[in-house]
Amino acid sequence: MTPNSASAAPSRRSFLASSAVAAAAVAGGLPLLAACGGSDGGSGGGTTSGKDAKKLLPSYAANNVVTPDIPARNGSAVGFTGPLDLAGLKTSVPKKLGAGGKVTIMSPFWGSPPKQDNAYYRGMNDLIGVDVVWQNQDGNTYEQKLGAVLASSSVPDVVVIPGWNMGGKIPSAITGKFADLGPYLSGDKVKKYPNLAAIPTDAWQRCIFGGKLRGLPMPASYVTNIVPFYRKDIFDREGYRLPRSADEFMALAKDITNARAKRWACLDMKWTAFNVFGVLSGSEKPLGWELVDGKLIYRVETQEYLEALEWTRKLFAAGYVHPDAELGKSAQTDSGPKFAAGEFLIYNDDISQWYSRTAEQAAQNPDFKISGMDVFGHDGGAPTLWATQPANIFAFVSKKAPESVVRDVLAVADVTAAPYGTKEYMLTNYGVEGTHYTVENGVPVKNDKGNNEVINAYVMVASPAATVAHPDFPDVARAQVEWQQRMGAVTKKSSFYGMQIAEPSRWTNLSNDFEQLEDDIVRGHKKISDMQQAVSDWRSKGGDRLRDWYKKLLDDNGPAAG
Structure with missing residues (x-):
């Protein structure tokens, strides 16, 4: 049981694709996902922070x-x-x-x-x-x-x-x-x-x-609740080293993959890519904004966002991703049996799976051992993670x-x-x-x-x-908390961390299509230039005005995080 372990997955639709996941999480007191922004029914909306909140x-x-x-x-x-x-x-x-x-x-x-x-x-x-x-x-x-x-x-x-x-x-x-x-x-x-x-x-x-x-x-x-899980027992047996950069991960993926032997390196690693490249959180719309040199920047406008998508696209294009991941994100949730069978050795998902995968395999597969990689910086340095x-x-x-x-x-x-x-x-x-x-x-x-x-x-x-x-598995509990502590040491709180914000209704659906476009790009169905065009359209259709609205909110209230 993992009561109240962290969970604020980047994709509400994908994470709740299986009602069994939701049921298991809530039964364990596990918070699932963050709010997706709301509507105040008019042009207002807002939040309370700073001295007023105290x-x-x-x-x-x-x-x-x-x-x-x-x-x-x-x-x-x-x-x-x-x-x-x-x-x-x-x-x-x-x-x-x-x-x-x-x-x-x-x-x-x-x-x-x-x-x-x-x-x-x-x-x-x-x-x-x-x-x-x-x-x-x-x-x-x-x-x-x-x-x-x-x-x-x-x-x-x-x-x-x-x-x-x-x-x-x-x-x-x-x-x-x-x-x-x-x-x-x-x-x-x-x-x-x-x-x-x-x-x-x-x-x-x-x-x-x-x-x-x-x-x-x-x-x-x-x-962050998104952990890059790997088969520690197979890594130890094969002598695979944990990657410390985006390039090392790519080289490891090549080393692992052998399609003829029905072994691939990973599933869709987009969520981890966002963390590796330091992309602002996508778990809730307000968390995607950050004040940079006096200007609010939204996550999709950053170079890091494009770099994360391009790196994930290369994993797919090289054939390192299990074919199931080509079929859609539901494969992420239903990955247990094939992960246990060694068809792929790495995937990313909610931290609660550290325990659930261990418990599933304990009796039938005693050699099975799942562990979580520390998130690495894309260039080999320390990563920049963003708080959920x-x-x-x-x-x-x-x-x-x-x-x-x-x-x-x-x-x-x-x-x-x-x-x-x-x-x-x-x-x-x-x-x-x-x-x-x-x-x-x-x-x-x-x-x-x-x-x-x-x-x-x-x-x-x-x-x-x-x-x-x-x-029943105290070593897993220790590993989960210690992973959080190490990742927490490189975690920053963005400008609207901790605030409960209702976006004005005329803009609240503005960024809803980005997630689907992300998945089309990493699977090779769309290009990075399509995302750049989508971001330009987002700005002209209200993104810039929404930026001004958030900036006034920040000027009036200040950040919640100290």
Whole structure:
């Protein structure tokens, strides 16, 4: 399990191509993708940062109930590598904060929702002191349901909204429909809820919508979640050396590839190429802007962007990329069996696959070993990586909710935000011991009832600081966190890092076609000159005016990152 490990993949469409990926991620408390920008329904939009934001944010107070084996550093998650000792679990919520009221929560759900009256829901509600009633909705069509509910006069007490569902009119609906939580959480008021107080300030910054603190966050590491994975067992056996530059990677790819033997070097490495060449983040539109010599530059306007596409195109053109990758990006998600079979030795994907691939192969392929390359600079020097967002899924409370309901919702959140190694965390993430899981050699193992009931629910309300814990594969947990720490040391925060920004509606779809054009170029269907023309068109159709809008936003508010 990888609760709250970082994830803000560059392509919402490709990463969510498989609902199984979404389900697995959310079941593990794993934030998926960042918001794609929104619409304020008019010409406005904007954000809140600087001094104005500081007045709204909860005071941070570290939670010392549990000490992680690997502390957070350089934006990494915290890591736990020891076996679980159920007898030694700590208590982070010593008394029920709920007043026994009823709270309805609408949330996306992947799979078949359990019946409301199940052992997991009963156990959680009893611990919290609140009667939570779940209105689970199909995660694959959640955006449509969300739009309909927010357009109506009947909104549940709590609505969970992932960042990738914040398109169209959703951002303006958030401002219009949901309560200001500042009177309950701003400044030292949050100390009534110690687990919420321990959520990093960056994550709370993302919860400011329309000038008010409206959301409860699911925090994430801001370090890039895209890891260049490789078959360490085969590399060791064949004597392959890890590349330290773009040219060395190309030479390694040539050495590995033998099409007659059904072995190719890699899958589509575009995501890694963007990191290798220092391209600004594409995980959320505002992150793609950076102030350079007094002028805001968008990621697609940079030379690094073109160089990354050209390098990836050369990998395809030379025949080093597995043929499946020619068929489309879905091959990236369904790559497990062929990676295990050694048909290709390198691919890039979410950091959570470090664990999932290891767990998949542990019994049937004991020699299998996956590891992650450190991202290298294209010229052999240190890379320049760009931070992703520190929270991507949010829970909101209806404006119509009375104070008693708001307090009960915060009681729920204080339990679900409990840190790993506590009784509250175990119940939230694993259910009731003996009913939903057993612990074998310090490793919690869910049974069928646990797999059916303890998914997609309470973890969506709020979560602790980004955490990586695999009691069954502690070496993987350590490797993940240490990779984040090394990559975090070369990570920069771009001009709009941490801000919750709603772009004006007339421009918010302006850059939607770039991703498809990128993929056409790297597969040889289009040319670099086509991208240069597309960028020119983007500027004339509104890109330059959008630049001016962002520049005024920056001048008025200042950057969120210190």
